[in-house]
Amino acid sequence: MSENDKKRELIIESAMRRFSHFGIQKTTMNEIADDIAVTQPSLYYYFPDKTSLIVAVIEKISNEYFEELEKKLKDIICLKEVFYKIIAFRKGFVERYFMLHLTDPSSDAIIRENCSGILNNSRRKETDIVAGFIKSSVNRGELSNVDPEKMSALFLDSLTGLSMWIIARSEKKLYPGTEQLQDVEIRQQELADIFLRGLKYKGTNPISV
Amino acid sequence: MSENDKKRELIIESAMRRFSHFGIQKTTMNEIADDIAVTQPSLYYYFPDKTSLIVAVIEKISNEYFEELEKKLKDIICLKEVFYKIIAFRKGFVERYFMLHLTDPSSDAIIRENCSGILNNSRRKETDIVAGFIKSSVNRGELSNVDPEKMSALFLDSLTGLSMWIIARSEKKLYPGTEQLQDVEIRQQELADIFLRGLKYKGTNPISV
DNA sequence: TTTTTGACCAACTTATTAAAAAAGTCAAAT
DNA sequence: ATTTGACTTTTTTAATAAGTTGGTCAAAAA
Numbered sequence: 444m445s446e447n448d449k450k451r452e453l454i455i456e457s458a459m460r461r462f463s464h465f466g467i468q469k470t471t472m473n474e475i476a477d478d479i480a481v482t483q484p485s486l487y488y489y490f491p492d493k494t495s496l497i498v499a500v501i502e503k504i505s506n507e508y509f510e511e512l513e514k515k516l517k518d519i520i521c522l523k524e525v526f527y528k529i530i531a532f533r534k535g536f537v538e539r540y541f542m543l544h545l546t547d548p549s550s551d552a553i554i555r556e557n558c559s560g561i562l563n564n565s566r567r568k569e570t571d572i573v574a575g576f577i578k579s580s581v582n583r584g585e586l587s588n589v590d591p592e593k594m595s596a597l598f599l600d601s602l603t604g605l606s607m608w609i610i611a612r613s614e615k616k617l618y619p620g621t622e623q624l625q626d627v628e629i630r631q632q633e634l635a636d637i638f639l640r641g642l643k644y645k646g647t648n649p650i651s652v
Numbered sequence: 653m654s655e656n657d658k659k660r661e662l663i664i665e666s667a668m669r670r671f672s673h674f675g676i677q678k679t680t681m682n683e684i685a686d687d688i689a690v691t692q693p694s695l696y697y698y699f700p701d702k703t704s705l706i707v708a709v710i711e712k713i714s715n716e717y718f719e720e721l722e723k724k725l726k727d728i729i730c731l732k733e734v735f736y737k738i739i740a741f742r743k744g745f746v747e748r749y750f751m752l753h754l755t756d757p758s759s760d761a762i763i764r765e766n767c768s769g770i771l772n773n774s775r776r777k778e779t780d781i782v783a784g785f786i787k788s789s790v791n792r793g794e795l796s797n798v799d800p801e802k803m804s805a806l807f808l809d810s811l812t813g814l815s816m817w818i819i820a821r822s823e824k825k826l827y828p829g830t831e832q833l834q835d836v837e838i839r840q841q842e843l844a845d846i847f848l849r850g851l852k853y854k855g856t857n858p859i860s861v
Numbered sequence: 862t863t864t865t866t867g868a869c870c871a872a873c874t875t876a877t878t879a880a881a882a883a884a885g886t887c888a889a890a891t
Numbered sequence: 892a893t894t895t896g897a898c899t900t901t902t903t904t905a906a907t908a909a910g911t912t913g914g915t916c917a918a919a920a921a
Contacts, residue, residue: 546817546820547757548756548757548758548816548824549758555824593842594846597839597843597846600817600818601810601813601843603813603817604812604813604814604815604816604818605809605810605813605814606813607757607813607817608813609809610757611755611756611757615757615764630806633802634806634810637803637806637847638846640796
């Protein structure tokens with residue numbers, strides 16, 4: 444890694460810290476420059492504008508997400524364990540990066556407009572990962588013959604939606620409280636259980652599908 | 653119904669029309685007064701302030717919701733049919749009252765602050781209704797022994813969350829488009845199917861619960 | 862050549878205020 | 892009991908001035 448790249452990283456890391464603590468709007472290029480003891484114009488040597496720095500940060504966060512997630516899921520095959528690990532991991536991620544409002548409809552327009560591609564890719568990637576586990580489970584004969592991609596997307600979107608809705612319903616605060624996040628995790632686990640077990644029919648299926 | 657009550661109703665109906673078309677903020681008491689050909693002070697004879705009119709409107713909408721919903725669900729016992737009817741009904745409801753942003757975290761503060769009780773009650777009531785159907789289904793031996801209240805709340809919250817998330821992910825417009833609402837319905841139906849059938853295990857359950 | 866910086870400008874926010882519009886009141890009329 | 896004209900108060904909106912931030916550039920430093 445060249446000196447140049449190192450400095451770039453330093454800038455991104457400082458921006459990441461400030462963005463995730465104060466939010467993007469409340470972070471100035473000068474503050475980031477001060478953090479790493481250079482003047483503000485130096486930043487513009489590495490990033491043409493603030494937007495591209497934001498994009499770089501979101502990209503790094505996305506990479507970090509999958510790096511850590513894949514580490515967590517390594518050597519796991521049990522689908523229930525996979526689901527629960529993802530839920531727990533997402534909780535930690537929300538705690539860390541809530542201020543970025545990455546899944547929030549009322550997020551900064553700048554994120555929606557410049558990072559939708561990254562976020563869409565992330566969603567697709569996570570869907571693919573979970574789909575892989577579902578597929579394995581199907582192949583092992585544990586699950587009925589379902590469309591892994593579709594089920595995966597439905598599961599993950601339902602998790603995200605459930606989280607959004609629970610947090611939206613709670614008193615609007617700057618950060619979701621510990622109990623709220625706890626509640627989100629529990630309800631998401633319940634939903635995971637439904638996905639795994641469903642409302643099992645006894646005997647033959649009385650409801651035509 | 654007294655003359656007084658009739659006029660009250662007239663006011664509420666006009667407010668309902670304007671609120672659901674233009675939104676609460678963009679509707680003035682004068683416009684409502686004009687609609688029913690009285691002067692603005694007359695409204696204040698029936699409602700002490702705008703807030704109480706808003707509350708009355710939300711209350712009426714909530715009542716209308718359950719009245720129509722219970723009509724739709726009358727004589728239905730098949731749980732799948734119940735789920736699908738609710739999903740279709742909610743779609744129509746979102747179309748009609750989207751401008752009120754009743755489930756939106758970025759909704760008018762006035763709604764959050766004054767109508768949270770009504771909205772919480774509505775949520776509880778709908779949960780109870782669905783729980784009743786689930787209970788019946790359990791009693792008929794169609795479903796395994798689940799907690800109907802819990803399952804009902806989980807199902808409905810997941811539906812709402814999924815809807816929020818799909819609409820949030822789409823291009824932010826004034827109104828969600830027809831295709832988006834269509835997509836929401838389809839995904840919600842898929843989720844309903846999961847709740848009904850789950851990812852069925854073949855043979856004995858290999859995943860400990 | 863690569864990187865950094867002081868000095869600068871332009872674009873965007875925030876604060877302030879004035880004007881307009883809305884909410885809300887009340888005594889008198891119906 | 893209900894409605895209204897005339898009114899006051901509160902809230903929004905519009906305009907604009909002051910300050911901040913994003914962004915540029917030629918020259919200096921490494």
